[in-house]
Amino acid sequence: MRAALPLAGVELRRHDDSTYPVETPDFEPYAHQQDLRELFRSADEFLAVNDSPTGGGKTMSWLAPIVERGEHALAVYPTNALIHDQYDQLTEELEESFPDVGASVEVLPVTAETLRTQYAAEYPEAETNGERLQRLLRTYVYQRHGPVLVLTNPDILVMMRRHIYGWSGDPGSRIRQLNEFETVVVDEFHRAGRKEQNTLLFALDEMYDLPEYQCALSKVVLLSATPTTRLEHRFEEAMSAPYHRVTGRRETVEERPFGETPTNGWSAVMPPVDLDVRSASTFDTASELLDADWEDTEAFADQPGRTVFILDGIHEVDEVYTRLSGALDERTVVRIDGFHRGDAEEKLDDFDVLVSNSAVEVGIDFSVDRLVFSAPDRASFVQRLGRLRTESEPQSARCYVPSTVAASLAEIEHDGRVPRVHLVETLEDAYHNPREFESFDWRYSAAEAYHHVERRARDANSERAEDIRERGWTRILRHFGGGDPPLTLSDVEAHADVIDSAVERTLQWYRGGSLQALVYDREPGADEPIKTYDLFYLLRYGDVEFFSRAGFDEVVPNEYAGDVSHLAPYVTGYCTYDGTIETNDDGYGRSVRLQAISEIYGWLRGDGADEGTRKPRELDGIGIDVDPDGADRITSIDHLRDGMDGDLDVLCYALKGNPSEVKNRYDLGTFLFLYPLALGDEQWCVALGLDALYLHCAVQESQNAVDLESLGIDL
Incomplete structure (x- = not known):
């Protein structure tokens, strides 16, 4: 299917x-910056x-008043790449737009990598990242004059708040400078x-509600x-803080379309954008670009100016990049x-054609003349289309x-x-999000918050512990208890057993956990030879x-x-990586399936046999197998x-049926990953980590x- 959609500019x-x-x-300034x-x-x-x-100056909207007031601020970004990009932009903005006072603002990029290397x-003398972070913030918050601007990711913010970062030998110690x-x-x-x-809203609301002598946070900007x-x-x-939407007066008065x-x-x-809409399955856009649409693809990329392709999977990036490199001499x-993150600044300065995935869809600034993108969900569509910005002439996408x-x-x-x-x-209306289950709030987010509150209470004296539990339960009800019937403590405790141990290991972070391998990238010119990466991607597509x-x-x-x-300590396996394997005609690599070990047999044949009452559980181990594919067979899988x-500690939920059947049954979409599981002669499937919940x-x-339908209630 194809359609032409002429979009107005903004x-x-x-x-x-x-x-x-x-x-x-x-x-x-724009009105939202003034407001x-x-x-x-x-x-x-x-x-x-x-x-x-996008492109409307949201960064300046908060940076200007922060600099004007001389306050400490913490800026949270979704990716480490964006942190480093914003560090460059903010330091330049401080120098150019605030020449008199900008020099007094210290900007600190805080990621696991900067803690492990730069800091x-x-x-x-510091032995852990937690110690380094504590010393860093002590130096810049307590021992120097002038405001501090810390750039970090949500994982580190949540870990600081939950007291996971701390001194060696005392992991519960607090980084009080937060x-x-x-x-x-x-x-x-x-x-x-x-x-x-x-996770993030609950943590910020808890910080905001603390007395000022315990926590200074009073302003949250999203x-x-x-x-x-x-x-x-x-x-x-x-949320306890008074809510304001700063663009409330913008429609037609401050923002409008133009031709x-x-x-x-x-x-x-x-x-304005002349948008050419075409259809492709998620993770299969490369097949369309390089097969039926190849002549259009080559001609589009060969025009004067800069063309960007933003795709979903790394294997798609690899296929399109290889083909275009050979065709556009x-x-x-x-x-x-x-796997190719190095020299990004040089690449963004010099390219005629850029092939990428989500690594460039957020924040990183570069000019674009034409755009080709896949869009598996609404947010990706809006974000990727937004790479075309701050131009007045019509552009093509x-x-x-x-x-x-x-x-x-x-x-x-x-x-x-x-x-x-x-x-x-x-x-x-057009997109369906398979992760927007309302029951997740009271079923699992409430249990996660409850676990955090109980941990805080255990670290306090008896009088303080009672206050923490009382305030914590009130907050849990505000955030997650709005259903009918009302949420009760027994409801939360009924699900707390599922994630108590998981919270300690795989769900303690903002995003939850996933199975990762530690990779030695042996590709020529690899910019980051040692890295972690998703295990299942490596099994499906990696050499x-x-x-x-x-x-x-x-x-x-x-x-x-x-x-x-x-x-x-954070990975499941160790491997070398020499690029990607060739996929079949349908764009698929190897087939990965999980194997039932005795613990799984006992779970699914015993207490977990009833699908109506079976809950996710944390497994100590699981088997794995990869279908051989000629020369691409992984002989080292043992x-x-x-x-x-053993000692895997992976959160798991299993259902009878193959992955496609279960996805269709529950309308799960593409980005909830299910893996085949053989249980005797029966075909099952498994979701891992957060997907299990x-x-x-x-x-x-x-x-x-x-x-409800059986009771005659109209849904």
Whole structure:
């Protein structure tokens, strides 16, 4: 299916405001920048959401008032790559836009990597990342004058709040300097899943509610797409801080669509786009680009200017990059993905054609003339289309979406260019998100929060513990107890047994855990030879060889021994990587399936035999097998099996039926991963980690719907 969709550009009104704290004389702020600055000046406490368009200056909206007030602030970004990109942009912005006071602001990028390398050199006596972080913040928060701006990721924020980062030998010790930050800014909040949103909002609300002498946080700023109705309700009813949407007065007055050229006194933040809509299955866009659409693909990329391809899987990036590199002799074709992250700044400066995946869809700034992208969900569609920005001339783009979404977009009626707001409304209805189960909130987020509250209470004296439990339960009810019937403590305890141990190991982080392998990347020019990566991707598509830990140490050069030692506690297996294997005609690599060990037989044949009452559980081990594929057979798989046979601690949920059958039964979509599991002569499938909890919610909600229908209740 194909359709042509002419999209309008987006323009914002500029304002002559001599009081705005940017020191460059010709700067004219947008209304959302003025409004957020006024909120900082007039309100002592707030939760603010800025959903102005991509490219519309959301960063300046919070940076200017922070610099003006001289406060400590913590900025949270979804990826480490974005942290480093924003570090460069913010330090440059401070120098150019605030030449008089910007030099007094210290900007600190805090990731596991900077703690292990940059700050390890600065604090050689510290033995762990937790110690380094504590010493770093002590130095810059307590021992120097001037505001501090810390850039970090949600995992580190949650780990600090849950006291997981601490001194060696005392993992429960607190990084108390976190409590000195008056403002927390969360970028790209809409990109977070339900679990991540719940975890982050609960943590921020708890910090905000603490007495000021315990925690200074009083202002939370979320930079996001337009909040859903559910999130608006959450901001208003669950969060203690007063809620403000700073773009509330923008429609038609401060933001509006434009056709070919922006209005005088307004600035284009998104260009008009001639969008070519085509259909492709998720993870199969490369097949369309390189087969039926190859002539269009080559001609599109060979035009003057810069063309960007944003795809879903690394194997797709590999296929498209390889083909275009061979076809476009006179063009500079580069790739950026999880295995090719090095020299990104140089690549972004020099490319004619860039082939990438989600590694470049958020935040990283570069110019684009034409765009080809796949869009497996609504957020990805809006985010990737937003790479075309801050231009006023019409630009060209081609998108590949599921056939049902393509059909919805083809039905948009238009006489001239379609406003972006109309596009977003259509996408809301066209896409289905398999991870938006309402019961996840009270079933698992409440249990996760309860575990955190109990841990805090156990670390306190008896009088303080009672107050922590009382306040904690009130907060749990505000955030997760809005259903009918009301949430009770017994409801939470009924699910706490599922994740108590999992929270300690795999769900303690913001995103939850996944099975990772430690990789020695032996590709020529590998920019990051030692890294962790998703185990199942490597099994399906990687040219890999697995080793025992001792064998891996022998293969890896001594110069990387420190990297291996640091990352080894967080992985399941160890392998070398020499690129990707060739896929079959349908774009598939190897077939991965899990094997039942005795623990699984006992679970699914015993107490877990009843699908209606079976719960996810943490397994100590699981078997694995990979279908051989000629020369691509993994002969070293036994080394991986040894690592997965015990002390694996993987959260698991199993259902009878093959993965396709179960996905269709519960309408799960593409991004909830299920793996085949053979149990005797029966075909089962398994979800792991966070997906196990989502799948359990899907089953329970389906069964509850059937029960209500049997009672004659209209759904």
